[in-house]
Amino acid sequence: MVLPEGFVLPPWYLLVPMLVVLAGIIALLWALEPPVTDRTVLAFAPWMMFGSTLHVLHRIEVYPDRIEPLFASPSVYLVTAIVAGAAWIVAIFLYAGGLQPTISRFVGISGTAFFAVFTMITINIGLERGTFEPFWPVIAVVATGVVTALAWVALSLTFTDVATTTGMTGALVVFGHALDGVSTAIGYDVLGAGETVPLSRLILEAGEALPTAPYIGAGWLFVLVKTVLALVILGLFKEYVDEQPQQARTILALVAAVGLGPGIHNVLLFLIT
Structure with missing residues (x-):
């Protein structure tokens, strides 16, 4: 067996729209050609961790059955990429409009906010269950x-x-x-x-x-x-x-x-x- 245990693709009616949205985001980022520096990579670190919180919540079975497959592996990576990519696009336009001093700043702050909120949700569940x-x-x-x-x-x-x-x-x-x-x-x-x-x-x-x-x-x-x-x-x-x-x-x-x-x-x- 090569694939990890728990590797499950969502139904086609969830997977296809997700792939279409992700392809659109990638195409737009390709056209915008934002700079990728050390700061950019570090700004995306909270988004990488945010994806982990989504999957942990899947492991402890908190999602409704209809959307639960979106947060299994590997679809949770696609969901995270869509949200992080959208944040990157917003950051580019905010920077172009003079509303943010750098692109990476907005990406990092928004990623940290998402990670912090979902981490607190995860910890709160652990506290409620007495397993923290x-x-x-x-x-x-x-x-x-x-x-x-x-x-x-x-x-x-x-x-x-x-x-x-x-x-x-x-x-x-x-x-x-x-x-x-x-x-x-x-x-x-x-x-x-x-x-x-x-x-x-x-x-x-x-x-x-x-x-x-x-x-x-x-x-x-x-x-x-x-x-x-x-x-x-x-x-x-x-x-x-x-x-x-x-x-x-x-x-x-x-x-x-x-x-x-x-x-x-x-x-x-x-x-x-």
Whole structure:
């Protein structure tokens, strides 16, 4: 099995309109050609996390049955892309009209607002159900900060040009994948959570087969693989960022989302279950 468990496409009458709207947003953004800088990528980080809250609410079954498939995987990514893309378009026109000093400012503020509201809804549900437990999620975030700092220092000292060129975008890529790795490791080794992605499960099982497993668990190997993979990707993208920074940073933003989204999803799910 290659696809993760829970991979469900919504019915055609939901999927088709969603794809049409998303295609329209992409086409309009293509025509407008907004700048994509480090600030732009960081501004979209809250939107990546917002998508995670939507999926967590799906996991705890709070949506009506008619729209519930929209927030399963992978359609939740499309929903998030539509809302974030629409916010980006609004930001472009507000900036063009002199109503915002920068495009990225509106994107970041609106994304933070959406993420904060839906996170509070999620936490409130956990409090009402008596399942709110912040200890391990906080540990996961703190540990991720440590792993990211060590990885970034190592990259800066060893391949200074890669760290300099990729900048804050590169740091977000490393943080996102480190968070996914650390949160998955804690879930697997400490909280007894299963892993739905087949390839990730194979890595965790490989870590469990090592003689170090009884002492430090199996998840450390997953953290190492995710972090090293992020650093390797940055190294491969160095020249691309130099030559075509807008395209390269857009792709790196998607790479960051692939790590940050699942990582925040794990943290929020552990927080309320």
